[in-house]
Amino acid sequence: MKRGGLPRMIVTRLMQLPLILLAIYTITFMLVWIIPGNPLEKPEGRRPPAEIVDAMQARYNLDDPVVFYGDYLSGVTGLDWVLGDRDGPIIDFGPSLRHENWTVNEILAAQLPVSILLGLSAVALACLIGIGAGVLGAVRPGSLLDLGSLLLALVGISLPAFVIGTVLLVVFAVHLGWFPVGGWGEPGHVVLPALALSLPFAAYIARLTRSGMLEELQSDHVRTARAKGMPEYTVVLKHALKNALLPVLSYLGPATAAAMTGSFVVEKVFAVPGVGTHFVDAVLGKDITLILAVVLVYSAMLVLLNLCVDVLYRWIDPRIEPSGTPA
Amino acid sequence: MDGVMLRLLLPALLFLSTMLVVARCDDHGDRSDLVIVGGGEVFTLDPQRMSYLRDMRMGGALYEGLVRLDLDNGGFKPAAAWKWDVSGDGLTWVFHLRPESRWSDGSPVTAHDFAWSWLRLLAPDTAADYSNLFFMIKGSRAFWDWRQEQLEEASGGGEGIDGPALWTEAEEHFRETVGIDVLDDYMLRLQLEHPVPWLLDLLAFAPASPVHRPTVEGWPMEEVRTDVGWHQLDPPPWSSRRFVDFNAKTGRLQQDHRWARPGRLVGNGPYILDAWRYKRDMRLKRSPTWRDPDGVRNNTITTLAIEDPNTAVLAYESGSVDWINGVNVDYRADLVEMARSGKRDDVHIVPAFATDFFSFNCRPELPGGDLNPFADALVRRAFARSVDRSVIVDNVTRLHEPAISTLIPPGSIPGYVSPTGLQHDPARAREDLSEAGWLDRDGDGKLESVDGTPFPVVSLLYTTNTPRYKRIALALREQWERVLGVEVELVGRDTKFYKNDLREGDFMIARGAWYGDFGDPTTFLELCRSTDGNNDRGFVDERVDQALDAAAMERDPQARMSMLSELERYLFEEQVPMIPICQIVDVHMYDPTRIEGITHHPRQVQSLWNIRRTDHQEAMVQATAP
Numbered sequence: 001m002k003r004g005g006l007p008r009m010i011v012t013r014l015m016q017l018p019l020i021l022l023a024i025y026t027i028t029f030m031l032v033w034i035i036p037g038n039p040l041e042k043p044e045g046r047r048p049p050a051e052i053v054d055a056m057q058a059r060y061n062l063d064d065p066v067v068f069y070g071d072y073l074s075g076v077t078g079l080d081w082v083l084g085d086r087d088g089p090i091i092d093f094g095p096s097l098r099h100e101n102w103t104v105n106e107i108l109a110a111q112l113p114v115s116i117l118l119g120l121s122a123v124a125l126a127c128l129i130g131i132g133a134g135v136l137g138a139v140r141p142g143s144l145l146d147l148g149s150l151l152l153a154l155v156g157i158s159l160p161a162f163v164i165g166t167v168l169l170v171v172f173a174v175h176l177g178w179f180p181v182g183g184w185g186e187p188g189h190v191v192l193p194a195l196a197l198s199l200p201f202a203a204y205i206a207r208l209t210r211s212g213m214l215e216e217l218q219s220d221h222v223r224t225a226r227a228k229g230m231p232e233y234t235v236v237l238k239h240a241l242k243n244a245l246l247p248v249l250s251y252l253g254p255a256t257a258a259a260m261t262g263s264f265v266v267e268k269v270f271a272v273p274g275v276g277t278h279f280v281d282a283v284l285g286k287d288i289t290l291i292l293a294v295v296l297v298y299s300a301m302l303v304l305l306n307l308c309v310d311v312l313y314r315w316i317d318p319r320i321e322p323s324g325t326p327a
Numbered sequence: 328m329d330g331v332m333l334r335l336l337l338p339a340l341l342f343l344s345t346m347l348v349v350a351r352c353d354d355h356g357d358r359s360d361l362v363i364v365g366g367g368e369v370f371t372l373d374p375q376r377m378s379y380l381r382d383m384r385m386g387g388a389l390y391e392g393l394v395r396l397d398l399d400n401g402g403f404k405p406a407a408a409w410k411w412d413v414s415g416d417g418l419t420w421v422f423h424l425r426p427e428s429r430w431s432d433g434s435p436v437t438a439h440d441f442a443w444s445w446l447r448l449l450a451p452d453t454a455a456d457y458s459n460l461f462f463m464i465k466g467s468r469a470f471w472d473w474r475q476e477q478l479e480e481a482s483g484g485g486e487g488i489d490g491p492a493l494w495t496e497a498e499e500h501f502r503e504t505v506g507i508d509v510l511d512d513y514m515l516r517l518q519l520e521h522p523v524p525w526l527l528d529l530l531a532f533a534p535a536s537p538v539h540r541p542t543v544e545g546w547p548m549e550e551v552r553t554d555v556g557w558h559q560l561d562p563p564p565w566s567s568r569r570f571v572d573f574n575a576k577t578g579r580l581q582q583d584h585r586w587a588r589p590g591r592l593v594g595n596g597p598y599i600l601d602a603w604r605y606k607r608d609m610r611l612k613r614s615p616t617w618r619d620p621d622g623v624r625n626n627t628i629t630t631l632a633i634e635d636p637n638t639a640v641l642a643y644e645s646g647s648v649d650w651i652n653g654v655n656v657d658y659r660a661d662l663v664e665m666a667r668s669g670k671r672d673d674v675h676i677v678p679a680f681a682t683d684f685f686s687f688n689c690r691p692e693l694p695g696g697d698l699n700p701f702a703d704a705l706v707r708r709a710f711a712r713s714v715d716r717s718v719i720v721d722n723v724t725r726l727h728e729p730a731i732s733t734l735i736p737p738g739s740i741p742g743y744v745s746p747t748g749l750q751h752d753p754a755r756a757r758e759d760l761s762e763a764g765w766l767d768r769d770g771d772g773k774l775e776s777v778d779g780t781p782f783p784v785v786s787l788l789y790t791t792n793t794p795r796y797k798r799i800a801l802a803l804r805e806q807w808e809r810v811l812g813v814e815v816e817l818v819g820r821d822t823k824f825y826k827n828d829l830r831e832g833d834f835m836i837a838r839g840a841w842y843g844d845f846g847d848p849t850t851f852l853e854l855c856r857s858t859d860g861n862n863d864r865g866f867v868d869e870r871v872d873q874a875l876d877a878a879a880m881e882r883d884p885q886a887r888m889s890m891l892s893e894l895e896r897y898l899f900e901e902q903v904p905m906i907p908i909c910q911i912v913d914v915h916m917y918d919p920t921r922i923e924g925i926t927h928h929p930r931q932v933q934s935l936w937n938i939r940r941t942d943h944q945e946a947m948v949q950a951t952a953p
Contacts (some may be wrong), residue, residue, distance in 0.1 A: 035731035037823035042370070042456075046378060047830075047860045051475055058577050101371055101584045102605050110605050149417045166637065174645045182633050184607065271633040271642075273607045286823070 006314055013307050020303060021296055025073065028295045032288050033065050039097035039286040060097060062288075072292065093293035098285045100268070103292045107278070112297065114184060115267070115274035119260030121194035123252065125257075126201035131241075131248065134209025138217060138244075139236060149206050156203030165269035182271030192272040197263050201255050203247055212244030253309030257302050285318040347638045358647075359610060360625035361922075361938055363830060365652025367657040368606050370631045372538040373543075375448045380458035380842075380931055381630075381652075386533035388611055388628070388935045389594035392517075393422050393441070393530045398926040399936055400687035401741070403527045407436060407537070407595065408515075417522035417882070418465075420728065424513040428614040430539050432553050432593045438515040439558040440537040440595075442508075446501050447543075448534055451475050452494075452580040457534040459860075460844065463526075465506030465518040473500060481578050483658065490573025491565050494580050512556065521879050524887070528845035539593040542586050545569025597623045606632045611935070624924065624939040643916050649940060650917040650925065657794070659914055662726035667727070673918045678729060680739055680929040681842040681911040682851070685787075685803065687835070689904055690865035691943065694833045700783060701835060705763035707903040710836070711749045712756035713810035714803065720909050723802045724795060728909035733899050735851045736840070736910040739929055743848055743888050745897035753810045760811055784814045787826060788837035791819040796838050799908065829863045839863065840903065843930070848891040855898055866904040869899070 040056045041047075049054075061068040074080050075092040093104035133149035142144060172192060173181045179188050180273070214221060217240050225235045264276035275294055282290040331780060374386045387395075393408040408422040428436035447453045449467045451474055474497050481488050501764035503506075506518030509751035516563035519526070529535060541551045542561075545568050551558060565572070570583040586592065592600045597619070598611035611628045613620070631648065633639040636655035642648040648924040654662065654674070687701040687710070700706050716730035731737060731746030760766075765774040765782050774782035786806060789796040797819055804815040820828065828834050843850040843863075855857055856875055858868040874894040881887040900902065 004758055035823075036827050041826065042378065046456050048454060048456060049459075049860060052451055055451070055574075056454055059574055059579070059581060099368070099370065099605070100376070101587055103585075107605055110607075166641075168637065169641050173640055177645065181645045181647055182635075182638045183631065268635045269638055271631070271635060271638050273604070273632075277634060278606060284821070284823070293702055 009314075010307065010311065013303070013310075017300065017303055019291040021299055024299045025076075025292065025296060026069075028292055029065075029069055029072075029288075032286065032291050033068075035283075035286050037286050038062070039288060058189065060095070062097075068288075072289065074150070076293075076296065093291040096287055096290050098282065098287040098290070104289050106314045107290060108275070108293060108297060111273055111275045111278060114272060115260055115263060115276060118190065118193055118197065118263055118267070118274055119256065121190050122197035122259045123201060123256050125194050125198040126205055126255070127248075127252075129198065129202035130205025131209050133246070135213055135236065135241060137206070137210045138213030141214065143236075146210075149210065152199075153167045153203035153206050156199035156201075156206075159199075161196055161265040162269050164199055165193070165266055167194055169269070184271075184273050189270075189272070193263075193266050193272050196269070197259060201259060204251065204255075208247045208251060209244060212247055213240055216240040218243045249312065252311070253305055253312075257305050260301070261298055279285060349803045355475075358832040359627040359629035359789065360940060361628045361650070361935075362648050363628065363630045363650045363652055364633050364642065364648050365630065365650075366875050367634065369603075369609060369630070371584065372415045372592060372600065372603075373582070373584055374533050375444065375453050375455045376584075377533050383533035384931075384933055384935065385609065385611075386536055387596070387932065388598045389592065389600060390533070390536035390538070391428075392532070392536045392594045393424075394527050394929070395934075396528075396531050396932050398928050398932060398937075399753070399941050403531060406531075407441075418519045420517040420519070420526065421510070422515045422517070424515065425618065425781045426513055426594060427618050428712070429618070430553075430593050430612050431599045431616050432539070432542075432551075433616055434553045435512075435556050435943075436537065436595045437512040437556045437558065438509040438513070440539065441515050443540050444537040445507055445535070447538070449501070450497065450580070451478075451507065453582070455534060457532070457844070460529060460532075461535070461816060462521045463520050465520050466504040467506075470501055470505050473497075473504075479576050482576065488575070488578035490578045490580065493578050494573070512558075522882055524884055525845045525847040525849075528847070532845065537595060539595075542593040543582070543590060544571045546588055598628070603626065606634075608632060625936070628935055638740055640916070649922055650915065650930075651939075652913075652915055654914040654916050655793075662916075663726050663914060672920075675915040675917070675919075675927070676726070677913045677915055677927045677931070678736065678739075678929060679842065679911045679913050680735060680736065680846075680930060682731065682734055682907050683728075683838070683840050683909050683911055684734065684905040684907045686829075686837050686839045686864045687866075687903070688832055688837070688864060689867070690832050691837070694831060697783065698780070699835070700763075700765070703763050705759050706765070706900050708749060708901075709756045709759035709811060710807060711761065711903045711906045712752045712759065712804050712910070714906055715751045715806055716908055717751075718806075719799055719802050722935070723798050724909075726912055726914075731907050733895055734854070734905070734907050735843070735848055735895060736929075739843075739910075740822060740846055740848060742884070744892050746892060746900060747897045748907065750937060756810055772812065774813075782813050783835075785814050786816050786835045788820065788825060788834040790822050790825045790838060792822055800838070832863075832865050837863070840911065842911075846930075848888070848895065849878070852891060852894060852898070855904055864904045866902070868902060871902075896927045922953050 008318045029183045038053065038057070040053070040060070040062070057063045063069055072094060073095055078090045080092060081088070081090045089105055093108065094103050096102050096107060099107070130154070133152055137149035138239040169181055169192065179192050180186065183189055186304065221241050223237060261276070263274060264280055266272065267274045267276045279291070279294045366379070369382050369385055370379050371382055372385060372389065374390055377383050377386055391407045393406060393411070394403045395406040397404045407424055407428055409425045411420055411422045413420050424436065424438055426435070430436055445461070448455050448461060449458055449464070449470060451458070451471055458471065462471070477493060477497065481493055492799070508516040510516050523529070541557050545848055546563050547567050550560065550563050551557070570586045572581055574581050589600045589602050594614070597614055597617045599614045600609070601612040602608070602610040609630045613623050613626050617623065633642060633643070639648065639651050640654065640656055643651050656662070662671065662674045663676055665671040666676060687707045688699060689702060690699060691702045693699045716732070720726065720728045720730050729736065732750060733745050735743070735745060737745035760774070764776050767773060768775045768779070785807065787800050789800040791797065797855065800817050804817060807813055809814050818834070825837070829837055841851060841854060854861055854877065855866060855871050856862065857872055871894065874890065878887050878890045881890060899907065913923070913931065921942050922938065922940055924934070926933060
C-alpha cells in the first residue's frame with residue numbers, strides 16, 4: 001500500500017466536487033430552461049393579462065437565462081452573502097417559483113431529513129431482512145427456509161412499490177390498525193414506508209449474502225474451523241459471514257443513495273413529505289429553482305457517498321486500489 | 328443450529344418490535360376536532376392572490392369579508408359589515424362595519440383595512456387573478472391602466488426607477504379616482520360604474536377579504552400598536568418594512584409572502600393559523616379575538632396534504648380522516664354506484680357550479696396556414712349534434728353527471744332560464760354538414776368540399792393527467808366517426824403542453840372546463856367575449872360582445888336575465904363555440920351520522936366553523952371546560 005494514498009484520494013475527490021457540481025448545474029439549467037411552459041402559470045384557473053405575466057417573469061429573472069444563471073449561481077455559492085447581502089441564508093436557493101409562500105431552502109430543510117431518515121431506515125431494514133434471509137438460506141440450502149428466502153427475493157424484486165405499499169397499508173393500517181395510514185411525524189409513520197422501500201434492496205442483499213455464504217461455507221478456512229471443533233454458530237457468523245458480506249458492503253453505497261433518492265412512489269403512497277414526490281412535481285411544474293436545488297444537493301450527496309464507500313473499502317481491505325488516485 | 332438462527336434473527340426482531348411498540352404507544356391525543364383531506368396543497372393564504380377553491384376555503388376561515396353567503400337559506404348574511412345601504416340607482420353602496428370586530432392581534436378592523444386591501448386587489452403589482460372581476464368599481468379599470476402606463480413610462484426612462492415615489496403617487500391617484508371611500512372608521516362607500524346585481528356575491532368572495540397592513544408589509548413589531556388601527560400610526564420607512572420592496576427593473580411593488588405564516592399571519596376570521604408545513608398539513612385553531620365564539624363549533628381543524636387519492640381513501644377508512652373533499656380514486660365511479668344503490672351513505676355526489684366542455688378552434692386558419700373547417704358555425708353545429716352525452720356520463724365516466732347542452736348548468740342560478748341548446752340529433756348533424764358543403768362527392772366514403780378538398784383529419788386535444796378526458800375523447804371520436812364519417816385523431820398532452828397549444832390556437836377541438844365564480848350568468852358567458860383572456864377558441868362575434876355590454880347596462884334584473892338567456896341561446900344553438908358535455912360533479916366522503924354542518928353549495932363554499940363531529944362533542948366540551 002502506498003503511504004498517504006487514502007488522504008490524498010479524499011482531498012482530490014473533494015477538490016473535484018465543485019467542478020462536478022458546476023457541470024451538473026450548467027447542464028441541468030439548460031435542460032430545465034428548454035422545458036416549455038411558465039412556472040408562474042397556475043395549472044388551472046384564470047389566465048392573467050400578458051403585461052402581468054411579463055412583469056412576474058421579470059421579477060424572477062425568467063425573462064433572461066443569462067441573468068438567471070448568474071444570479072442563482074451567486075446565491076447558491078454564497079457569493080451574495082459574502083458580498084454583503086446578509087438578509088438571507090449563506091447558501092440561498094431562492095424562492096420556489098411554484099409555491100410563492102416558501103423558499104427552496106425551507107422546502108429542502110423540511111423534506112431532505114425526511115427522505116434521508118426514510119432511506120436509512122429502509123437500508124437498515126434491508127440489511128436485517130436480507131442478511132438474515134441470506135444466511136438462513138445458505139445454512140440449509142434447498143430447505144423450506146431457503147425456499148422462503150428465495151420467495152422473498154422474488155416478491156421484493158418483482159412487485160412494484162405501489163402494490164407492496166398499498167397491501168401493507170390495507171393490512172397493517174386499515175385492518176389491523178397498528179400503524180397510521182399516511183403522514184409523518186410519529187415513529188409509527190416510518191415503519192410501513194421503510195418496509196415497502198426496503199424490500200427490493202432486502203431481496204438483492206439476500207441473494208448476495210446467500211451466494212457469498214455458500215461459497216464461504218465450502219472454503220478451506222471454514223473446514224479448518226469446523227475441524228477444530230468450533231461451535232457451528234461461531235463458524236457461520238465469525239468465519240464465513242465476515243467474508244461473505246464484502247459484496248453486500250459494496251452494494252450498500254449505491255443502495256443507500258438509491259433508497260434516499262428513489263423513494264418517489266413510496267413517498268406518494270404513504271403521503272411521506274420527502275423530496276421524491278415533490279421533485280417530480282417540481283419537474284412537471286417547471287419549478288426551476290427547486291429542481292436545480294434538489295439536483296445539486298443530491299449530486300453532492302452522491303459524490304460524498306461514493307467517496308465514503310471507497311474509503312470504507314480501503315479500510316476493510318487495504319489491497320483494493322481506490323479509484324481516483326494517481327497510480 | 329437453532330441458537331445460530333436465534334442470534335441472527337434477534338437483532339431484526341428487536342428492531343421491528345421496538346418500532347411496533349413505539350408505534351403502538353403513539354399518542355394520538357392531539358388529533359384535531361376535524362381532519363380534512365382535499366384538493367392538494369394550499370397555494371397561498373394571501374386572499375388577494377387566491378384563485379384555488381382550497382385556498383379560498385382557508386381564506387374564509389382566516390379572514391372575514393363584508394358579507395358572507397348564507398349557505399342554508401341562500402342569499403347573504405352580514406359579516407364584517409352589519410348592515411348596508413344601496414342608492415336607488417344601485418350605483419352607490421355604503422357599508423357599516425362592526426365596531427367590535429378585531430384582528431387576531433387585538434387591533435380594530437376598520438374601513439381603512441378594506442380600502443387598503445382593495446388597493447392591493449386592484450393594483451397590477453399584486454398580480455391578483457381576480458382583479459378584473461372588480462373592475463365594475465368606479466375608476467378601477469382606469470386606475471389599473473394608469474398604473475401600468477406609469478410603470479412603463481418610468482422603466483423606459485433609462486435612469487433608475489424610484490419605486491416608492493411612483494407607488495406613493497399611485498396610492499394618491501387611487502384615493503382620488505377610484506370609487507372606494509372611507510367615510511369614517513366604520514363606514515365604507517363603494518361607487519360602481521354600472522349596477523352589479525352580484526356585487527354582494529363578489530364581496531363575499533375570498534379575494535375581497537381584508538388583510539392587516541402592518542402584517543402584510545412587515546412593519547417592525549415595536550411600531551405596531553394593537554389598541555388603535557394602523558391608520559392612526561405613521562407608516563415606517565420602506566426600508567424597514569420587511570415583506571415589501573420594489574423591483575429594480577420594473578419599479579413594481581413586490582410582496583414577500585412569508586408574512587402568511589403561523590405566528591405572523593393576522594386575520595379577522597374565526598380561526599388563526601396554528602401550523603403550516605409545506606405539503607404536509609395545515610392546522611387552524613379558534614381565534615381568541617373572534618367576535619362570535621359560540622358560533623364556532625370546533626376548536627381545531629387540520630387539513631392534510633395527501634396527494635395519492637387512494638391513500639386518502641385508506642386514511643378515511645382507518646378513521647384518521649373525517650372528510651375527503653374531492654375523492655379522486657380510479658374506482659370513484661364504483662363508489663358513486665354504491666352510493667346510488669344505497670350501499671354506502673358516506674359517499675356524497677355534489678354537482679359543482681362548473682361545466683366540462685370541448686372547444687372548437689373558431690379562427691379562420693390553423694397555425695400552419697391550413698383551412699379550418701370549424702371556422703364555419705354549421706360544421707360546429709354538426710359536431711355538437713352528433714354528441715350523445717348520455718352515453719358519456721352513463722357508460723364512459725360512469726359518474727352520471729347531469730348531461731347539459733348549455734354552458735351554464737341549468738337551474739344553478741335563481742331567476743335564470745337556460746335555453747335548450749343543441750340536442751343529440753344525428754340526422755340533423757349530417758344535414759348541417761352537407762349544408763356546409765361537406766359531402767361524399769366521389770363515393771369513397773369520405774367527405775369532400777365543392778372543389779374536392781377532403782375533410783381534414785380532426786385533431787382532438789385532451790389532457791393526460793387524469794384518464795377521464797382520454798375516455799371522453801375516445802367516446803367522442805367514435806361518435807363523430809360513426810355519425811359524420813370524419814376521421815378523428817386523438818392528441819393527448821400533458822397540462823403544460825396542452826395550455827401552450829391552447830394559447831397558440833394549435834388545435835381543432837380541445838377539452839376545457841370552467842368553474843363559475845359568482846352566481847350570475849356572466850361568470851360563464853364572459854368567456855365568449857372576443858377580448859376575454861380565457862377565450863381559447865379565438866371566437867369573435869360582435870353581436871356577443873354587444874349583447875354582454877347591453878346586459879351590463881340593463882337596470883331591470885328580469886329583463887337582464889332574459890337578455891342573457893337569449894345570448895346563451897344564440898351562442899349554444901347557433902354559434903356553438905364549444906360543446907358543453909356535462910356539469911362537473913364532486914365526490915365527497917364523510918359519515919353523515921358523525922359529522923354535521925357540511926353543506927353542498929354548488930360553489931363548494933363551506934363554513935368550516937359550522938362543522939362538527941357529533942361523536943366528538945363530549946370530548947370537546949371537556950377540553951374547553953376551565
